[in-house]
Amino acid sequence: MTIRILPPPGAPRRLAAAQLSNSVGDGAYYVCSALYFTRVVGLPPAQIGLGLTVAWAVGSVAGVPLGALADRRGPRGTSVLLALATAAAVASFLAIRSFWPFLLAACGYAIAQCGLAAARQALLAGLVPPAGRTGVLAHLQAMLNAGLALGAAAGGLALGVDSAAAYRAVFVLDALGFLLCAALLARLPAVAPAPVRPAAEPRRAAVLRDRPYAVVTLLNAVLLLRMPLLSLALPLWIVERTQAPGWLVSALFVLNTGAVMLFQVRMARPVTDLASARSAVRGSGRIMLACCAVFALSALPGSATAAGGLLVLGAALLVAGEMRQSAGSWQIGFGLAPADRMGEYQGFFGVGVPVARTLGPLVLTSLLLLWGIPGWLLLGAVFLAASYAMGPAVRWAAAAAEGRAGQPVRPVVRSF
Template structure:
């Protein structure tokens, strides 16, 4: 099983090591940060929510220019600098004691994280052949989940201690992880920066690529499943079902372990746009089935029956998640021009902060207010978005074939 999780030797394995390095600290950070900011810093939950919403909104906008910077300056060095910037922002949490200082720190954190994601994708694209990228990303996702699980366990120890010193140790661990990530990234071969822009070429060509923007929008809709297990399902279990509360933790562990063990196998058949679209269509159907099963858990009955339905829904959900991830990775890379990979990946990656920002509001409104009909509507929405990817991707491919603006080369031709 270890051999399935680890990518091939060379650049892919170093990328995986860098991913593991920062994900362990992140896992501990995610578990402990809310309690630290409320109990130690003294912020209210409303202030934390507002700060994180603003931070991820800024980060989603900053990802595109930072991705473009990676194209211009080289993704290896840019990735290392952004990893170090993330470490610095985490260390600043040790000394902040006011809302405005917290807001400034989390804005830097979210901006650096979004830029790091775009730059690392560009680095991977420059070091890994196109036909192997989705497979390597599957390995990285497995390592990410393994690191998050380990980090969450360490964070649990800090929660058990419930002291300021324990929480501070978690932030130091996270910062050291990102510094280790930066050091590992610098051991990779350099990827040559793209040539300077031609006269009249837009600085951020991706913002004019409407077909790619549509694909990115649909991907953001599909990523609304991200807050399901971390927010919507826990609240659903407590408020609408008779299942035991400890099932919240069990479902999270189930998801993490499943992705760690099976993401590589699930991504293996996805090798081109056609197989990616097929994976997304199946993902949409499985996700709709998952939502229906989750909805059934609220029906009157024994606690064990509700728990069984919730476990079944979580199994379907993680299967849909792995298929959607593999399909989206392949499409995001396939439609991006090679000379603008950083800015295109930065734009495509905005779906993650958008889902983090809007997902909680959308899901709680749909599921906790509407109940069973909300689950069915959510399943229909995600299924429709997955099927809508087909026409959207074909349109983007056609635009690329017609020579519409898709990067430096196409822009130069049109300008000439």
Template sequence: MPNRSRVRVRALAAAQLANSVGDGAYYVTSALYFTRVVGLSPTQIGLALTVAWAVGAVAGVPLGAVADRRGPRGASVLLALGTAAAVLSFLVIRSYAAFLVAVVEYAVAQCGLAAARQALLAGLVDAGERTGVLARLQSTLNAGLAVGAGIGGLALQHDTPTGYLVVFALDGAGFVVCALLLLRLPAVAPAPVRTAKEPRLAVLRDRPYAAVTLLNAVLLLRMPLLSLAVPLWIVSHTAAPGWLVSALFVLNTLGVMAFQVRMARGVDGLSAATRTVRRSGVVMLASCAVFAASAAGGLGPWGAAAVLVVASVLQLVGEMQQSAGSWQLAFALAPAHQVGQYQGFFGTGVPLARTVGPLVLTALLVTWGVPGWLVLGAVFLAAGAALGPVARWAEGARPAPTAARPAAAVR
């Protein structure tokens, strides 16, 4: 990687770290703050977050299109500042209506920022290096979240309004620093002016890309798997000790930090991406089968714990493979002048999985038990295998090969 590219990647990583530390603290403290200090009910919070992320998912596409037309650096900076404003507003919010407005603003700004950042990365990093850079940014994200979670843990231990407010201030300040770091990057010129025949939001008419996005959303069911389904499975269906829930989360976080970059090496084209995703489906099937085996009678606490660790390691490998492959697919199948809106659309898979996943996974795994794990594994296997032919369909539907943004576009 040329020295100039290294400098840009370091700046992108620093911006990622700046906001992820605050986010890690926010994620572990926000629910308790809004229930204990503001006085909202868990039902109110859950409903507001569902509405917010649904609106954010829809807003990601037009905000990504704005980043394409106006330039992704400026859009990223403004959306980072918008996120900071939403977080800082939590310092003074004391009503449900104000909370709902703030979390909608937060979700919209976050979804738009994710799309604009991807467009900015596409303009600053050569096509062959993007997956590796995204792997590095993912490792940085996990490191920041881990540090932030530790800071949030201190606030939880003291359990005072002041401690929670410090966490929100830290998160808001992190997004301001993120905006300043992004502002120091080279500007990427806006996409060419849209022709009269070109739809404003072309991605909404791209059925092959929509199919790729949907299959990826199915694979993203792994996200609520670790945060919700596995903890419930451990305490309700196995003899493993309850503290293993935290240990497996730490294992996953540290594993991504240590190995995501290595796992992404060689994923530099469409064929490599579909192969990697297909393998992830196989590994996730194996992981689900081992998770199911942890409920076997006679294992005892330590035997069940050992089986769960093996299953979690397999899940970690499948997660990293799926991430690396999906990053490459998202870029390779997007027209070079519409990266923002296409990344915004592809990114809707995350809130979709987080919204639908808890209901599906609890019904399959907690209620149905062992057969549910095997069904889920078969779904992962089928989705991973189907992404190959669907991605080739999407590639064939392109009027011309997707090209990276020309170097002249960076100024």
């Protein structure tokens, strides 16, 4: 298992260490943050939801200019600064006592996180040859899940103690994790900034003028609506619509995390170019349709055992679809981005994550809990349609990129 999780020595392994360092703290933060803000800070749940929605909306907009900054100033230094900014934002939560400071801190956290994601993608693109990027990202995803699992266990201890000091210790752990992440990123080889562009070039970001890439990004955002399924929609579905026991929510989370740790690298191995990426995304759409149908069946009258079995099967299909979609989208996001605008394009492509975090809970709870079984089937059909639409959209974007460059996109890489 260790061999599967760890990437090759050198820059990929240091990137993985940086990923692990901040994901442990994030895992504990995700488990405890809601209770900290309600019980310790004293914010009403409605204000917490509003603040986080606004914060991730702001963060999604900030990803493009911060990614462009990484292109101009160099992705390593920008990544280090944004990791430090994330640590400062997490630490600032310890000082808030009312809504407006909470909103400012949450916006700072979301902006730094979205910018860090774009800058780290640009850094990876500069350090890893194109053929190896999807494989390295698969290793990073496995390390992310390992870190989240360890962090969730630490957060569980804090929940057991259920004191203000325990919750504050979780935020300190998360801030220290990002400080360590910054230190590890600073030890990576430098990647040269992109060449200076002509002054006559339009001021608006190039990615915002790239309509084919925007369509690809939109379709990817639709496919990422699967993200709140496991954390929000499915727990509510299990408790309110099925006969299955509530503890199954935790078991399904463990199943998902463990499967990604063990199999994400293997699932990503066949994805080496845009053609195989399109195939992986189409396959993920078919799997997600089956997954949604199985989850829908779990609400039919029957025993708790039957409902639990269907939910476990649906969760297995969910993680299989997730891994295929992730591998395909990584290859697509990198393969269609110009080498000299990698941070800018990755910042835009990564908008799907905060969009899923912002709109996903509202969309999924309304669709699934209000419509029930028809809602699940409609959601599966949406996943299938978006996955099949990705093929022609990627071909359109690739043709547009070749037309602009006069030749196929071949990102510049540095050895490590």
